[in-house]
Amino acid sequence: MKIQGKMFLWLSVFILVMAIIYGLWSKEPAGTTALFLAFGLSVMIGYYLAFTARRVDAGAQDDQEADVADDAGEIGFFSPHSWQPLALGVGGAFAFLAIAIGWWLLYFSAPLILVGLWGWVFEYYRGENRTQ
Known part of the structure; x- marks a missing residue:
């Protein structure tokens, strides 16, 4: 890095x-x-x-003498699937569209953004992935 x-x-x-x-x-x-x-x-x-x-x-x-194989292995955990970015994207698109159409559209985009953000942050704290 x-x-x-x-x-x-x-x-x-x-x-x-x-x-x-x-x-x-x-x-x-x-x-x-x-x-x-x-x-x-x-x-x-x-x-x-x-x-x-x-x-x-x-x-x-960061090592000048490193080989490509030295960087092999597990990189980290990546979520296999998530619907939350879609909700954030649609909510963000509606929010930016509100600038062109009218500010009333923010009443529809704000709940989408909040639900998408809440779901993305806490998606591994419910269901089978919940830690106890």
């Missing part, structure tokens, strides 16, 4: 330089704002990866 953190932090420096040059040269606020937001997102991802790399063991990608 250490190398990925450095890559994102260097990418953020590049995006910041390009945002400043673009903003001064074009004087166009939307693209300049988008580049500064991309800079912020890149800094957040880079900081998270660099911070996490200090707390976990070094992976095979």
Whole structure:
């Protein structure tokens, strides 16, 4: 993770330089704002990866002498299926559609988003997967 953190932090420096040059040269606020937001997102991802790399063991990608087989094995747990992202996606689509159509559409999208978020967070705390 250490190398990925450095890559994102260097990418953020590049995006910041390009945002400043673009903003001064074009004087166009939307693209300049988008580049500064991309800079912020890149800094957040880079900081998270660099911070996490200090707390976990070094992976095979951080070793110059590592082989591909050194990174083999179990990566982690991934949910086999879940309907909750669909509910969040539909609710989010309705919420963004509310900007174009009318704010009344938020009355339909907010419950979908809340139910999808609640279900996704607690999907392994009920039924056969419940811990006791």
